[in-house]
Amino acid sequence: xxxxxxxxxxxxxxxxxxxxxxxxxxxxxQQRQQATIMGFDANSTLQLGKFFPENWGxxxxxxxxxxxxxxxxxFSPLQPDLVMDDLPTTNKSVKKKSQDYVKRRSIxxxxxxxxxxxxxxxxxxxxSKEAKAESKADAKGDxxxxxxxxxxxxxxxxxxxxxxxSYNEEYRRDINIDWRMNKKYRGAFDYAxxxxxxxxxxxxxxxxxxDSKYLKWLKEFNFYPGIKQVGFHTxxxxxxxxxxxxxxxxxxTGTYSDxxxxxxxxxxxxxxxxxxxxxxxxxxxxFDYTANNLGLVGEPRGLIDKEDTDWYANYKDTVWSNIxxxxxxxxxxxxxxxxxxxxxDKFPLIDFISSDARYAATYRWDRAPFTQDxxxxxxxxxxxxxxxxxxxxxxxxxxxxxxKEINQGKKESKKDDKKGKGKEDPTAKDxxxxxxxxxxxxxxxxPVHLGLRFLMMVRNVSGSYTRNEGILLxxxxxxxxxxxxxxxxxxxxxxxxxxxxxTDIWGNPTGNNYAIDASNNGWIINLPTLNTQYNETYSETWxxxxxxxxxxxFKIEITANKTEGRSLTSFFxxxxxxxxxxxxxxxxxxxxxxxxxxxxxxxxxxxxxxxWNSPTFxxxxxxxxxxxxxxxxxxxxxxxxxxxxxxxxxxxTSQNVVIPAFIxxxxxxxxxxxxxxxxxxxxxxxxxxxxxxxxxxAAIKKYFKTFTVRxxxxxxxxxxxxxxxxxxxNGLGYPTAIDSSYNYIPEHLINTVTISEQITPLSLDMxxxxxxxxxxxKTNEPxxxxxxxxDRTVALGLTNYQxxxxxxxxxxVGLGYKIIDIPNPIGRKKGxxxxxxxxxxxxxxxxxxxxxxxxxxxxxxxxxxxxxxxAGQRLWSIKTSADMQVSKNLxxxxxxxxxxxxxxxxTSFPTSNISTGIALRFxxxxx
Numbered sequence: 001x002x003x004x005x006x007x008x009x010x011x012x013x014x015x016x017x018x019x020x021x022x023x024x025x026x027x028x029x030q031q032r033q034q035a036t037i038m039g040f041d042a043n044s045t046l047q048l049g050k051f052f053p054e055n056w057g058x059x060x061x062x063x064x065x066x067x068x069x070x071x072x073x074x075f076s077p078l079q080p081d082l083v084m085d086d087l088p089t090t091n092k093s094v095k096k097k098s099q100d101y102v103k104r105r106s107i108x109x110x111x112x113x114x115x116x117x118x119x120x121x122x123x124x125x126x127x128s129k130e131a132k133a134e135s136k137a138d139a140k141g142d143x144x145x146x147x148x149x150x151x152x153x154x155x156x157x158x159x160x161x162x163x164x165x166s167y168n169e170e171y172r173r174d175i176n177i178d179w180r181m182n183k184k185y186r187g188a189f190d191y192a193x194x195x196x197x198x199x200x201x202x203x204x205x206x207x208x209x210x211d212s213k214y215l216k217w218l219k220e221f222n223f224y225p226g227i228k229q230v231g232f233h234t235x236x237x238x239x240x241x242x243x244x245x246x247x248x249x250x251x252x253t254g255t256y257s258d259x260x261x262x263x264x265x266x267x268x269x270x271x272x273x274x275x276x277x278x279x280x281x282x283x284x285x286x287f288d289y290t291a292n293n294l295g296l297v298g299e300p301r302g303l304i305d306k307e308d309t310d311w312y313a314n315y316k317d318t319v320w321s322n323i324x325x326x327x328x329x330x331x332x333x334x335x336x337x338x339x340x341x342x343x344x345d346k347f348p349l350i351d352f353i354s355s356d357a358r359y360a361a362t363y364r365w366d367r368a369p370f371t372q373d374x375x376x377x378x379x380x381x382x383x384x385x386x387x388x389x390x391x392x393x394x395x396x397x398x399x400x401x402x403x404k405e406i407n408q409g410k411k412e413s414k415k416d417d418k419k420g421k422g423k424e425d426p427t428a429k430d431x432x433x434x435x436x437x438x439x440x441x442x443x444x445x446x447p448v449h450l451g452l453r454f455l456m457m458v459r460n461v462s463g464s465y466t467r468n469e470g471i472l473l474x475x476x477x478x479x480x481x482x483x484x485x486x487x488x489x490x491x492x493x494x495x496x497x498x499x500x501x502x503t504d505i506w507g508n509p510t511g512n513n514y515a516i517d518a519s520n521n522g523w524i525i526n527l528p529t530l531n532t533q534y535n536e537t538y539s540e541t542w543x544x545x546x547x548x549x550x551x552x553x554f555k556i557e558i559t560a561n562k563t564e565g566r567s568l569t570s571f572f573x574x575x576x577x578x579x580x581x582x583x584x585x586x587x588x589x590x591x592x593x594x595x596x597x598x599x600x601x602x603x604x605x606x607x608x609x610x611x612w613n614s615p616t617f618x619x620x621x622x623x624x625x626x627x628x629x630x631x632x633x634x635x636x637x638x639x640x641x642x643x644x645x646x647x648x649x650x651x652x653t654s655q656n657v658v659i660p661a662f663i664x665x666x667x668x669x670x671x672x673x674x675x676x677x678x679x680x681x682x683x684x685x686x687x688x689x690x691x692x693x694x695x696x697x698a699a700i701k702k703y704f705k706t707f708t709v710r711x712x713x714x715x716x717x718x719x720x721x722x723x724x725x726x727x728x729x730n731g732l733g734y735p736t737a738i739d740s741s742y743n744y745i746p747e748h749l750i751n752t753v754t755i756s757e758q759i760t761p762l763s764l765d766m767x768x769x770x771x772x773x774x775x776x777x778k779t780n781e782p783x784x785x786x787x788x789x790x791d792r793t794v795a796l797g798l799t800n801y802q803x804x805x806x807x808x809x810x811x812x813v814g815l816g817y818k819i820i821d822i823p824n825p826i827g828r829k830k831g832x833x834x835x836x837x838x839x840x841x842x843x844x845x846x847x848x849x850x851x852x853x854x855x856x857x858x859x860x861x862x863x864x865x866x867x868x869x870x871a872g873q874r875l876w877s878i879k880t881s882a883d884m885q886v887s888k889n890l891x892x893x894x895x896x897x898x899x900x901x902x903x904x905x906x907t908s909f910p911t912s913n914i915s916t917g918i919a920l921r922f923x924x925x926x927x
Contacts, residue, residue, distance in 0.1 A: 009046040015039065020074045034074045041067040057115035057159070063108040071100035077175040078251050097246065100174040106167065111190075113162035155193055155230075164188040178261075180243035188235040197226030199283075217346035223282045231276035238269045242303060269297035271327045284341035291334035291483070295327030332480040333364040336498065352395035358386040361499030365480040376477050376525040378532065379492050382470035383499030390462040397456050406449050407456070454550050463544035469501040473515055474532035475524045475573070491523045507540065515572050519581040526574040534572035534583070539565035546685075553693030559595070560685040566590035588723035590748070597684035598715045598757050600668030602792060606858065612867040617803065617860050620665035624652055627660045627671055634676065635734040649735070653863065654743035655798055659753055662796045662803070663717070666755055678719060678753065688712045703769055705781060710763040717755045721748035751799055757792040783816035801862040808855035819844040826886050844884045851877040856904060872904035893919040 003011045016039045023032030048060035076082050077098050084095060153160070166186045173179050201222045209215045243264045249257040277289040299319055306312050322328070342355040366378045398404040478486040484497050493500070496514060504510050515534060518524055543561035550556070570586040601616045625645040632638050632647035641647050650657050656676070663681060664674035675681050694700050694707040727747045728737040735744035764786040791808040824842045856872030876899070883893040897915040 008050050011044045013042045036072040039069045055117045057117050060112050061110055065106040067104045069102045098175050103171045105169045108166040110164050111162050115159040160191055160193050162190045178244045178246040182241040185238040191232040193230045195226055195228055197224040213348050217343050220346055224280050227279045229278040233274040235272050241266045263303055265303050267299055271295040271297050286339050288337040294331040295329045297327045298322045329480050330367045332484050336361045353391045355389040360384040363484050363497040365484055376475035378474045379476045380472040381496055381499055383501055385467045387465045392460055393458050406453055457548045457550040459549050460547040465542040468539045470537045472535040475530050477525045478523055528574050528576050530573040533569045536568040554691045557688045558685045560683050562594040562683045564592050591720040592679050593718045594683045595686050596667055596715050596717045598667050601666055616665055620661055623661035623664050623671040624657050627657045631656055649744040651743045653741055653801055655746045666794055686714045704766050705769050706767040708765040712760040715757040719750055719753045721750045724749040753796040755794045759790040761788050763787040780820055785814035787812045803860040806857045810853040812851045815848045817846045838887050842885050846882050848880045874902045876900040889923045891921045
């Protein structure tokens with residue numbers, strides 16, 4: 001039953017009862033309900049603010065809830081083979097003990113607040129006077145509109161505050177629990193102040209500045225004296241639960257035993273506080289701050305006994321003392337962000353460039369477990385620097401009238417031919433009286449304009465740079481108070497909570513280490529057995545994109561990117577032997593990814609008759625000696641090489657030698673110009689080219705509506721490393737440790753270097769012209785696509801000294817045709833009993849794709865200098881389909897897929913797979 005009491009309250013009451021045997025038809029007898037279940041539920045929502053005058057704006061939403069559920073089992077819970085009514089000792093008390101009884105009560109007040117409404121009850125004379133005063137002010141030109149005259153929100157306006165409170169109680173008892181009472185209290189207080197500070201432009205009205213376009217940056221200089229937003233939210237969540245298990249010894253053993261059963265008590269009291277601050281220092285400079293603090297209000301142990309007045313008085317004193325102290329903080333975290341939009345658009349010569357910078361810092365403090373305070377707390381921070389730049393060169397070109405005219409093209413004249421206006425042109429009709437197809441006038445070619453257009457090929461340039469750094473330091477022995485600092489505002493230091501790292505703003509090491517500085521200040525516990533790891537992280541990403549347009553309809557997109565990251569972990573703890581803090585078991589891991597150019601080796605063919613060797617692999621073998629010589633010259637500078645052409649420590653299988661030789665060979669560069677450090681590999685651009693102007697040619701335009709040519713190239717090199725614990729170096733930084741192969745042990749242990757390449761040398765997308773329909777939307781236009789793709793993945797394995805190279809070539813021919821607005825072949829006839837209403841007319845989409853793919857996987861062994869195929873196949877694929885919309889929700893699809901596979905190695909067999917059928921798709925959404 002539901003009832004609504006005007007706009008004041010809503011009431012809902014419900015009840016239910018079910019007896020043993022209740023269930024669904026599908027259920028067996030033993031699966032059905034074996035108890036009598038009765039339930040009652042009532043709830044109401046009241047708007048208590050209706051008791052106050054409307055213009056006060058009092059909002060007091062109240063919720064009341066009450067429910068009871070009684071589950072009386074048919075069989076005895078302690079003796080399940082006996083029906084309750086057949087028990088010889090059955091009485092009301094036994095039956096009641098066997099029941100599963102639950103009672104819930106709740107009361108909630110959510111977002112209670114006062115938002116006074118404006119007084120609109122002024123007399124006509126008063127309103128007339130105010131209107132005249134406003135018109136006089138406008139005539140004087142004081143610049144104050146109606147919005148300015150509105151009363152501004154004040155910092156301590158009552159509408160900025162709101163409170164919430166809720167109480168939920170659950171009482172439960174059953175055969176095993178004598179009673180369990182769970183009480184949950186929640187109270188919240190919110191403060192939110194939204195401000196609209198006045199913008200101040202100190203130079204906006206100064207003569208000589210306000211009208212100068214070259215001093216626009218000074219004219220637009222502004223700042224806001226007030227903050228934009230302040231917010232505070234505090235919330236307490238308290239849970240108090242008491243319970244006692246039931247003494248069933250009499251029912252289980254036949255003899256009552258007076259065993260000691262204590263009341264169990266569980267209670268928690270969490271206190272969270274959240275702070276928000278937003279300050280727009282200027283239009284282009286904004287600062288945001290958010291913080292969250294989680295605390296625990298301690299309570300004395302045991303059952304709360306209000307009848308024991310002395311104990312209860314001490315309990316309240318203890319709790320209030322903890323509340324006044326802010327509780328025991330368990331976690332604090334904060335975020336600070338400073339964003340700045342560079343005023344490049346204020347300078348006339350460079351207003352085509354836009355750029356913004358962002359600095360974000362986080363800080364977190366976590367308390368040690370209450371039973372393990374000797375381990376110390378944990379602090380961590382992070383810093384993010386981000387810079388974005390974009391240049392719209394078309395805006396720059398348009399500053400010159402001639403260049404602007406070339407970019408925008410000639411505009412058609414809007415003048416009408418007065419003589420021919422309203423008259424039909426007899427030459428526009430053919431011999432059958434139908435309109436002839438209008439011929440576009442050929443554009444006159446201006447060589448000067450073409451040359452200038454070519455020089456303006458750079459249309460847009462954009463780039464971004466992001467760096468993320470972080471420190472995690474365990475063993476911190478200070479507490480967290482205001483803004484994460486300790487009581488004396490010493491630790492962990494304002495620099496750390498603002499994102500201070502062991503590098504400067506440019507990412508260069510400062511020479512200082514925060515962990516060492518913290519230990520020197522006495523902020524780290526002197527615990528030699530501290531087993532929580534210290535961690536430093538660093539990642540750097542940059543990319544750029546250049547959009548070129550050498551001619552109309554011819555677009556080139558050039559992209560490049562690089563990502564480098566590292567993570568250093570160790571145990572930072574006190575060493576009793578040296579009486580100082582040390583970094584035990586340091587370990588560094590990292591990764592690297594960058595775009596490279598491997599085009600020069602992409603089309604090199606392997607010769608099956610010559611053992612599948614290729615010139616690229618042979619260059620890799622030969623380059624190793626040159627790399628060995630370069631490494632020797634850069635380090636120990638031995639006078640002569642060994643008999644095999646390699647220098648001491650830099651042999652044929654040395655990681656320091658093999659990786660640069662691999663990169664040089666597969667990027668098509670010489671061994672002398674390739675970086676010796678893989679992380680210093682030169683980043684090279686990738687590109688995408690698109691041209692859709694071929695349909696401007698008369699011979700092509702006659703048959704094609706659209707004709708797009710596309711070319712794409714992508715190549716990326718990736719690797720990862722872990723620090724080598726056996727690495728040693730001398731005072732000059734040169735490696736000295738030798739491995740079992742008499743090579744210098746590298747500082748970073750790299751297992752794999754991978755180059756992944758995807759090339760689409762040519763892709764054609766065409767739409768053929770067909771006979772035009774009277775309705776352009778019903779014109780059937782066949783689609784044709786031709787695409788040639790090459791993929792290559794080359795992986796250098798440094799554990800088995802071999803290169804795994806996978807190559808793939810494919811040619812795809814795709815055909816598509818749409819038959820529009822035809823009578824539905826599955827039309828609904830008279831007397832038809834189809835459950836759906838079919839469409840009168842429908843559309844059939846036909847699609848066919850034919851693909852020929854050839855791929856091979858080669859293993860190239862570096863030591864043996866041999867190559868052999870390990871996998872490969874030639875695959876023919878034919879995929880056809882036809883789909884049709886039968887009704888608004890039903891679609892039918894016919895498909896036929898056929899694949900022929902011819903392997904290139906003798907261990908595999910040719911296969912043929914055919915998949916065909918009909919698929920139905922029914923959409924349940926009626927929108």
